Amino acid sequence: MTRLFNDPTEFADEMIDGFVAANHLQVRRVSGGVVRSTRSTPDSVAVVIGGGSGHYPAFGGLVGQGLAHGAAMGNLFASPSAGQVYSVATAANNGGGVLLSYGNYAGDVLHFTQAQEKLRNEGVDCRTVTVTDDIASASIAEKHKRRGIAGDLTVFKAAAAASEAGYSIDDVERVAILANERTRSIGVAFTGCTLPGADTPLFTVPEGRMAVGMGIHGEPGLRETDVPSADGLADLLVGELLAELPDGIGQADGQRVGVILNGLGSVKYEELFVVYKRVAALLEEAGLTVVDPEVGELVTSFDMAGVSLTLFWLDDELETFWRAPADTPAYRKGSVGAAEQMDEAEMHDSVATAAVVEPGSPESQAAAVTALAAIEAVLAVIEENADELGRIDAVAGDGDHGVGMQRGARAAAAAARDAQAKGAGVETLLVSAADAWADRAGGTSGALWGVMLRALAGEVGDTAAPTAESVSAGVTAARTGIQSFGKAEVGDKTMVDAIVPFTDTLAAEVATGKGLTAAWSTAADAATAAARETADLLPRMGRARPHAEKSLGTPDAGAHSFALIVQSIAVVLTAEKGETE
Incomplete structure (x- = not known):
């Protein structure tokens, strides 16, 4: 259980600051994460990795010579925002292009893809390789849906070593793709992890039992077995991995493999060595030659008690990169050449100047006051229900929804207050709130709320008072944006299951001539009913999918948080006595 923290919502930021203070000769702080504090070869490819915090040494601990050039670091178990990824990638860029690599999770894909598009629009050659090593999270037929766990390291290291060797962006991408295709992992857990401020772990495993197939975000396993002996665990892990050989490898006998026996947070090194004794013997019996095995904590899940095993099937090129030297705060291999430290001027992380707010029309400024009241109400309802949202999310997901929504709503409210004080119209206020929410919350929910608020803002404008029709059009645009961005449909057990009935009901009510207050209240009731009914659905998307039952x-x-939010806004609109109509 985590005992040492201040404000749980500030834990990740405080952790990053302390990490940089302890390792300033290798990393420096930039907005959104860390980059190398040493000079890299001009015009070389920058390998930028990232994901949620709570997985140390991943991701910041893997930044340094021979490994990543930068790491975007989100909140605990939540993907970094697109703005954070863009900031880190921009700071890490050496002029030879940027390769983004990260575990295959919905929020990470959304945010990293947004950042990639922005970089490309600015002329940066940016590529992406997602890591999909976890064989327990999807079948071989759907391996593109698999999540990334400890096999992240093999892909990151191969790509970074290729960059150090002077490879072009095309070849660094090729190497990363090949490394991912030849990496397979599986893990087990004996206990769940407990996030700072939480009273209970994200999930529990009965005494004497072991969850097989867990992820690195506290996701429960796919099945449970009795806890075996150390040798029995090695038998299980090796057996599962040898049952699925990568494409192009006909048989295990005669192959060379990199091996990672990874501790998830609370399993001690001594225990790992006992397990590895049997792992090494089994691999030798199968005719495999082990190359530079790694035993220890490489990708953790906060304080989870668990273990994962990764096999990295090598060819000559990949073996060269697996053996290549590296020197980072948490990972060292061989001997790297001395690197020059960047000077203070080079290490300066430029801070964007505050945007100038153009005053809205008087009518739009008046509406902005109501919009701010609505956002304040959203913040209040999220603060009140954050623990419950985390509990619901932890049933089959990673339990970060409450904290992520708190961070997002707090940032949105602060940005909205600032915009309103500067005379913003309602569009500018909502755009400010959208960007702040997406950047601060990270994760899937942060991306989606950013999309929704921006879509709504675009329809209401800054020059006139919003009408029931313009607000309904904005909500419809938000729904379109969400479904286009996240690809979810009704029945997938996502926020879309509440958004669609809300949107349809609001549009129908407005079409009959209802004012905004009455129409919104009816639509909020429809969203609440639909959110409640998601209890009867099995998830078909996101981290909960592998644990559907x-x-x-x-x-x-x-869906539940969406319903809470629209109901809280209904209360504000009612209190305003329809002044926005």
Whole structure:
């Protein structure tokens, strides 16, 4: 259980600051994460990795010579925002292009893809390789849906070593793709992890039992077995991995493999060595030659008690990169050449100047006051329900929804207050809130709320008072943006299950001539009913998908929080006595 923290919502930021203070000769702080504090070869490819915090040494601990050039670091178990990824990638860029690499999770894909598009629009050659090593999270037929766990390291290291060797962006991308295709992992857990400020772990495993197939975000395993002996665990892990050989490898006998026996947070090194004794013997019996094995904590899940095993099937090129030297705060291999420290001027992380707010029309400024009241109400309802949202999310997901929504709503409210004080119209105020929410919350929910608020802002404008029709059009645009961005449909057990009935009901009510207050209240009731009904659905998307049956009987956290939010706004509109109509 985590005992040492201040404000749980500030934990990740305080952790990063302390990490940089302890390792300033290798990393420096930039907005959104860390980059190398040493000079890299001009015009070389920058390998930028990232994901949620709570996985140390991943991701910041892997930044340094021979490994990553930068790491975007999100909140605990939540993807970094697109703005954070863009900031880190911009700071890390050496002029030879940027390769983004990260575990295959919905929020990470959304945010890293947004950042990639922005970089490309600015003329930066940016590529992406997602890591999909976890064989327990999808079948071989759907391996593109698999998540990334400890196999992250093999892909990151191969790509970075290729960059150090002077490879072009095309070849660095090729190497990363090949490394991912030849990496397979599986993990187990004996206990769940407990996030700072939480009273209970994200999930529990009965005494004497072991969850097989867990992820690195506190996701429950796919099945449970009795806890075996150390040798029995090695038998299970090796057996599962040798049962699925990568494409192009006909048989295990005669192959060379890199091996990672990874501790998830609370399993001690001594225990890992006992397990590895049997792992090494089994691999030798199978005719494999082990190359530079790694035993220790490489990708953790906060304080989870668990272990994962990774096999990295090598060819000559990949073996060269696996053996290549590296020197980072948490990972060292061989001997790297001395690197020059960047000077203070080079290490300066430029801070964007505050945007100038053009005053809205008087009518739009008046509406902005109501919009600010609505955002304040959203913040209040999220603060009140954050623990419950985390509990719901933890049933089959990673339990970060409450904290992420708190961070997002707090940032949105602060940005909205600032914009309103500067005379912003309602569009500018909502755009400010959208960007702040997406950047601060990270994760899937942060991206989606950023999309929604921006879409709504675009329809209401800064020059006139919003009408029931313009607000309904904005909500419809938000729904379109969400479904286009996240690809979810009704029935997938996501926030979309509440958004669609809300949107349809609002449009129908407005079409009959209802004012905004009455129409919104009716639509909010429809969203609440739909959110409640998600308890009867099995998830078909996101981190909960591999644990679908575990979520039966529990509503979707995103749908539930959406319903809470629109109901809180209905109260504000009613109190305003329809002044926006």
